[in-house]
Amino acid sequence: MPRPPRRYNVGILASVLVHPGFVEQLDHPDASRKGVITAIYYLGTWTSYVFISRAASDRLGRRFAALAGILVTCFGTALQAGASGDGAYAMFIAGRIIAGVGVGIVSTSVPLYQRCVMICGSAWGCCCRRRWTNG
Secondary structure (H helix, E strand, C coil): CCCCCHHHHHHHHHHHHCCHHHHHHCCCCCHHHHHHHHHHHHHHHHHHHHHHHHHHHHHHHHHHHHHHHHHHHHHHHHHHHCCCCCCHHHHHHHHHHHHHHHHHHHHHHHHHHHHHHHHHCCCCCHHHHHHHHCC
């Protein structure tokens, strides 16, 4: 199983968690809520690795699974960006989980797709022919 990009995510989030606008929108979250915000993302990636990524790649193919993962990640990010008001914390948490699911799909399907393209020389090369001819 590939590792999620932990350092980048936590590095960016560290600067977001202390931003005055963020703190105000989420009603001054305490340390435990900030910890949940940081950690809950990995629940989404784990869930994706265990239950979703393989099924998505098998049904959609690696190329379209990666596209679906990107769309899921964008949706989760939009939820995080739009979090405001009374339910801002819950909306942000939901967005973090959904974005984690999307990143899990992308990080499992893209390396395999790249390998297929590298071996065959084109995206619709031998890997795709093998998929259609071998059932």
